[in-house]
Amino acid sequence: MTRPGTFQILARDGAARRGTLETAHGTVQTPVFMPVGTQASVKSIDPRDLDEIRAQIVLGNTYHLYMRPGDELVAQMGGLHGFAAWDRPVLTDSGGFQVFSLAGLREITENGVTFRSHIDGSSHIFTPEKAIAIQQNLGSDIMMVLDECVAYGTEYDYTAKSLEMTTRWAQRCRDAHPEGQNGRLVFGIVQGGFFEDLRTRSAQQLMEIPFEGFAIGGLSVGESPDEMRQLLAHTAPLLPDQKPRYLMGVGTPMDILDGVALGVDMFDCVLPTRNARNGTLFTSFGKINIKQARFRDDPEPLDPECDCYACRTFSRAYLRHLYMARELLSYRLNTLHNLRFYLRMMEEVRDAIGQGTFEQLRARYRAAYEQSES
Ligand SMILES: CCNc1nc2cc3[nH]c(NC)nc3cc2c(=O)[nH]1
Numbered sequence: 591m592t593r594p595g596t597f598q599i600l601a602r603d604g605a606a607r608r609g610t611l612e613t614a615h616g617t618v619q620t621p622v623f624m625p626v627g628t629q630a631s632v633k634s635i636d637p638r639d640l641d642e643i644r645a646q647i648v649l650g651n652t653y654h655l656y657m658r659p660g661d662e663l664v665a666q667m668g669g670l671h672g673f674a675a676w677d678r679p680v681l682t683d684s685g686g687f688q689v690f691s692l693a694g695l696r697e698i699t700e701n702g703v704t705f706r707s708h709i710d711g712s713s714h715i716f717t718p719e720k721a722i723a724i725q726q727n728l729g730s731d732i733m734m735v736l737d738e739c740v741a742y743g744t745e746y747d748y749t750a751k752s753l754e755m756t757t758r759w760a761q762r763c764r765d766a767h768p769e770g771q772n773g774r775l776v777f778g779i780v781q782g783g784f785f786e787d788l789r790t791r792s793a794q795q796l797m798e799i800p801f802e803g804f805a806i807g808g809l810s811v812g813e814s815p816d817e818m819r820q821l822l823a824h825t826a827p828l829l830p831d832q833k834p835r836y837l838m839g840v841g842t843p844m845d846i847l848d849g850v851a852l853g854v855d856m857f858d859c860v861l862p863t864r865n866a867r868n869g870t871l872f873t874s875f876g877k878i879n880i881k882q883a884r885f886r887d888d889p890e891p892l893d894p895e896c897d898c899y900a901c902r903t904f905s906r907a908y909l910r911h912l913y914m915a916r917e918l919l920s921y922r923l924n925t926l927h928n929l930r931f932y933l934r935m936m937e938e939v940r941d942a943i944g945q946g947t948f949e950q951l952r953a954r955y956r957a958a959y960e961q962s963e964s
Pocket residue numbers: 682683684685686687688734735737738739779806807808809810811838839840
């Protein structure tokens with residue numbers, strides 16, 4: 591087996607790269623989209639479904655699993671792989687972002703972030719060392735450092751101080767899990783808010799530390815699509831060409847294609863799974879909502895170009911009925927479809943980069959998605 595952490599670039603098309611990332615649980619073809627499985631499950635679908643839609647790697651949330659059922663229990667049950675019967679790669683976040691967005695009463699000190707559980711109000715602290723120890727217990731293949739994701743609009747001085755602390759925390763995370771230890775990888779996270787000079791400073795400091803990959807954090811936090819793209823265009827090229835680049839929490843189909851065009855290799859987003867549960871479905875002809883009356887007696891498959899179980903087996907009329915009746919099967923079929931849409935798009939992306947036709951692919955999706963971006 592090729593050493594975990596090895597990242598090979600197989601083809602380029604402009605700044606877009608097609609590659610492979612080796613992990614302790616197998617090879618990941620990039621660019622890749624990672625379905626989010628917050629509480630050790632990708633909501634409403636099981637590992638067989640994930641196999642069928644050809645998911646390569648899933649994301650777990652450290653904060654949630656630490657809170658419930660507890661990382662020690664997950665470790666006892668064989669880590670996420672044994673517990674959730676998923677035998678392919680897992681990436682876990684460090685809990686930082688969730689603490690800032692979910693937990694109450696938190697305080698940030700040099701040592702780490704203290705907070706109260708959103709479940710029972712008990713108080714906890716995530717230090718960089720603790721964040722890594724939890725991810726080790728979860729059996730994560732790719733661990734994320736503990737960082738501070740500053741809120742959109744945070745002013746310059748605070749952002750500058752925060753990124754320095756994030757760098758110190760990143761070093762402590764690497765020290766807690768040295769390079770190559772049991773085949774698991776650690777990624778740094780670039781911060782610096784929406785200030786290009788601070789992004790440069792954060793990237794330069796983090797690249798001094800031997801991470802196997804680098805994430806761009808602090809985006810998709812309420813900024814406009816243009817602000818995100820501008821910041822991304824500045825930051826992505828700063829990162830090491832020979833290491834994977836991961837854009838956290840992104841995004842819509844167009845955000846992902848624009849990220850690939852700027853040299854990003856890895857993406858995660860709750861959009862396909864969350865939208866599935868409110869009836870918003872991604873198709874090759876744009877976004878639709880299945881509850882619309884026009885689908886009431888529509889015998890056609892949701893998306894004729896989609897190869898998923900829902901599109902092969904049922905009509906739009908049936909999918910609409912399930913949704914209107916709040917049948918649990920609606921969640922499952924809509925989720926299968928939306929994730930398959932994202933994963934199939936990434937398969938097309940990888941092929942297009944290999945053939946030098948990525949820009950044509952991006953234009954095709956833009957034609958279907960520009961106007962439906964409501
Ligand atoms: C690993 C935890 N750290 C960490 N997670 C994140 C998750 C995000 N999710 C989104 N939009 C949905 N932006 C994010 C930024 C960060 C970020 O800057 N840091």
